[in-house]
Amino acid sequence: MIKFKPGNLRVPQFQRPVYVVAGGTTDYRKHYPEYKLEELCMMAFRMLLEENDLKLDPLEVKGLINMACYGEFADHFQDQLLCEAKVHDYLGLDPLPNVGIKTGGATGGYTTLIGANMVASGYANCVLVLGWERMDEVDTRTGNFYISTAACKDFETRLARMYAAYYAPMARRFAHVFKVKEEIRAAIAVKNKGYAWMSPFAQQPAKLTIEEVLAGRIACDPLRMHECCAMSVGAACMLLCDEETAYKLSDNPMRLYIAGGTHTLRVADRRNMEIPLLPHETPGMYDWMEKELNEPYPGFQSFLASRFAAYMAYRMAGITKEPCEELDLVELHDAFTISDLQTYGDIGLRPYGREEEYITSGDAYYGGRCPSNLSGGLLGTMHAVGATGIFQGIECLWQLQGKYDKFHGEPKMWERFGKKKPADWQSLQIPRRRRALWISHAGVGSHVTCGILVNPEEVK
Amino acid sequence: MKKSKQQVKKTTRTPARAKGKKPVTKKRLTAGLKKPEVKFIGTPMKVEKTEPAMVIQWPRTLTHHHTYGLLTPFFEGLKQGVLRATRCPTPGCEKGLWLPPRADCPDCHARMEWVELPNPVIGEIFTFTRVEYPGYGIELSYPYYQIDVKIPGCCTIMKGYLIRGEAKIGMKVKAGFRTKKPTNTILDLYWEPVD
Numbered sequence A: 001m002i003k004f005k006p007g008n009l010r011v012p013q014f015q016r017p018v019y020v021v022a023g024g025t026t027d028y029r030k031h032y033p034e035y036k037l038e039e040l041c042m043m044a045f046r047m048l049l050e051e052n053d054l055k056l057d058p059l060e061v062k063g064l065i066n067m068a069c070y071g072e073f074a075d076h077f078q079d080q081l082l083c084e085a086k087v088h089d090y091l092g093l094d095p096l097p098n099v100g101i102k103t104g105g106a107t108g109g110y111t112t113l114i115g116a117n118m119v120a121s122g123y124a125n126c127v128l129v130l131g132w133e134r135m136d137e138v139d140t141r142t143g144n145f146y147i148s149t150a151a152c153k154d155f156e157t158r159l160a161r162m163y164a165a166y167y168a169p170m171a172r173r174f175a176h177v178f179k180v181k182e183e184i185r186a187a188i189a190v191k192n193k194g195y196a197w198m199s200p201f202a203q204q205p206a207k208l209t210i211e212e213v214l215a216g217r218i219a220c221d222p223l224r225m226h227e228c229c230a231m232s233v234g235a236a237c238m239l240l241c242d243e244e245t246a247y248k249l250s251d252n253p254m255r256l257y258i259a260g261g262t263h264t265l266r267v268a269d270r271r272n273m274e275i276p277l278l279p280h281e282t283p284g285m286y287d288w289m290e291k292e293l294n295e296p297y298p299g300f301q302s303f304l305a306s307r308f309a310a311y312m313a314y315r316m317a318g319i320t321k322e323p324c325e326e327l328d329l330v331e332l333h334d335a336f337t338i339s340d341l342q343t344y345g346d347i348g349l350r351p352y353g354r355e356e357e358y359i360t361s362g363d364a365y366y367g368g369r370c371p372s373n374l375s376g377g378l379l380g381t382m383h384a385v386g387a388t389g390i391f392q393g394i395e396c397l398w399q400l401q402g403k404y405d406k407f408h409g410e411p412k413m414w415e416r417f418g419k420k421k422p423a424d425w426q427s428l429q430i431p432r433r434r435r436a437l438w439i440s441h442a443g444v445g446s447h448v449t450c451g452i453l454v455n456p457e458e459v460k
Numbered sequence B: 001m002k003k004s005k006q007q008v009k010k011t012t013r014t015p016a017r018a019k020g021k022k023p024v025t026k027k028r029l030t031a032g033l034k035k036p037e038v039k040f041i042g043t044p045m046k047v048e049k050t051e052p053a054m055v056i057q058w059p060r061t062l063t064h065h066h067t068y069g070l071l072t073p074f075f076e077g078l079k080q081g082v083l084r085a086t087r088c089p090t091p092g093c094e095k096g097l098w099l100p101p102r103a104d105c106p107d108c109h110a111r112m113e114w115v116e117l118p119n120p121v122i123g124e125i126f127t128f129t130r131v132e133y134p135g136y137g138i139e140l141s142y143p144y145y146q147i148d149v150k151i152p153g154c155c156t157i158m159k160g161y162l163i164r165g166e167a168k169i170g171m172k173v174k175a176g177f178r179t180k181k182p183t184n185t186i187l188d189l190y191w192e193p194v195d
Helices: A036-049 A058-062 A083-090 A104-121 A140-149 A164-176 A182-196 A211-215 A241-250 A289-292 A304-317 A337-346 A375-380 A385-400 A402-406 A412-415 B025-031 B068-078
Strands: A019-026 A067-072 A098-101 A126-134 A217-221 A235-243 A254-262 A330-332 A434-441 A449-452 B047-049 B082-085 B113-117 B124-129 B144-150 B155-160 B172-179 B188-195
Touching: A019 A036, A036 A058, A036 A083, A036 A126, A067 A083, A067 A104, A067 A330, A067 A385, A083 A098, A083 A126, A098 A104, A098 B113, A104 A126, A104 A254, A104 A385, A104 A434, A104 A449, A126 A385, A164 A217, A164 A337, A164 B124, A164 B144, A182 A337, A235 A241, A235 A304, A235 A330, A235 A385, A254 A304, A254 A385, A304 A337, A304 A434, A304 A449, A304 B172, A330 A385, A337 A434, A337 B025, A385 A402, A385 A434, A385 A449, B068 B082, B068 B172, B124 B155
Parallel strands: A067 A098, A067 A126, A330 A434, B155 B188
Antiparallel strands: A019 A235, A019 A254, A126 A235, A217 B124, A254 A449, A434 A449, B082 B113, B124 B144, B124 B172, B144 B155, B172 B188
């Protein structure tokens, strides 16, 4: 059993405020032979410098950068050690310091976390946070094998060589414990792929029905192919600054809070423990789980790492009430429908055991109290792994800045990527723009970050 | 993809000719040079496509020299038909057995002790999946059931596979061992229904 001591539960504190000022991204594709990796990174970097309404010329903005943090999931995919040096040089940032960060699917989130700490500590005033993945050098089955080496190579990898096979048992146990029908998971796939329809960056937008998802091909039972994200190629970046630099560059920078959590690589090794409570939760509220279900926590149904990251991030950002009341948007790590569903309880969108109500209540949809994955998420838009936790963050940024339409609705943005804006395109700009949260998530919950952007204009 | 003029324009005159000197011939170029000492001994890469960019095939064959370290008794045990777990010897620490085993206790850092589980080892399926789309290099014929097995006395829930039958949550399963022609991997441990 994991037992906390007071030092373990110290809430992280930045030494000075950190702001997100700008974002950039490529579109995302299964295959992207048109460009080399560093060329894709340049594409995202250019967007960051040139298209975020910054108050200085692009090269003046670049002239403020004094640190770069780079996220890349797997050297296997790039087949290039020290890819960071290659990208950094290509962007013309030598001899500034840079660091590579690797935490599986949460690489983008942790790259942001490290970048934020560079600013918070005073090491840097202006940090480029950039992530990428090039997953098209190998075929899909080889890619799946590579990813499965992020399961335990001695005890798990050979038992599937496919990551869906490590999530599928959790999906089955979740359904067994909380009596959740698979239509709920299917609804998540329908929702997120549907929102991807509005994104010029999206790799696999689709208009599906719950029936079509459930009738689809099985990857690892009970997960269908439609419930699993795809191999992806692309890059995303954001610019982090201290307060003075942030307002020098932008009239509407967003304040950033971000915290991390971890848990075992193998689900097998999760031992029973007490549930750490979020600020709005009350002692005793989960006694029923132990008494009625006799189910261990976090068991196979929840992610301790996500709970721990949210536990800290909510306290950092001063979120004390029900998260659905305080947040106007969440971008969650829907690598699989089940990981999305499990996370609802971890971050308190609903109490544990009532996760499905976040979907059935309508809260999760555009127009609902706290919509999720309006970007199209990983299922619909992208999972170029090292870029993902950064892409989610910049979608939150643009939403809070009121720029959803600028980046998703301009016909020229679609044409840039060889696409045509759909005739039935609709804006997914959120009307209230106070706070947005994103979850970056690795393994079967081995590493998670919870990032929260706060709009200083709306939250005094 | 558009080609720039520079890319398609062919050079028709060598710099030497342009200066009115003698044309550069192959004979002149190699005159006085010794036989090359460094030869290309590899295999030329195959060009897979030329549009929208040149893409080559870059094959890989690799062998890693992987150690089982202090867990060697576990993998040796599978070949002998026994399942070995580890236990923390420290009083008041985690009482449950570790399977997968660990050599060191994560709570108090003590070196663990080996415990041999008496056969038959009976466990219960906690959850499972039917693997229909495995990744490259899969060594089990598929589809098959990958199962998570709750073993009495363990603080962990170990992953494995069912060698026959249909998996159900709560089903009793018995550990089996690939002692003939072992694979020297975790696949030497399998589970079968308790009939």
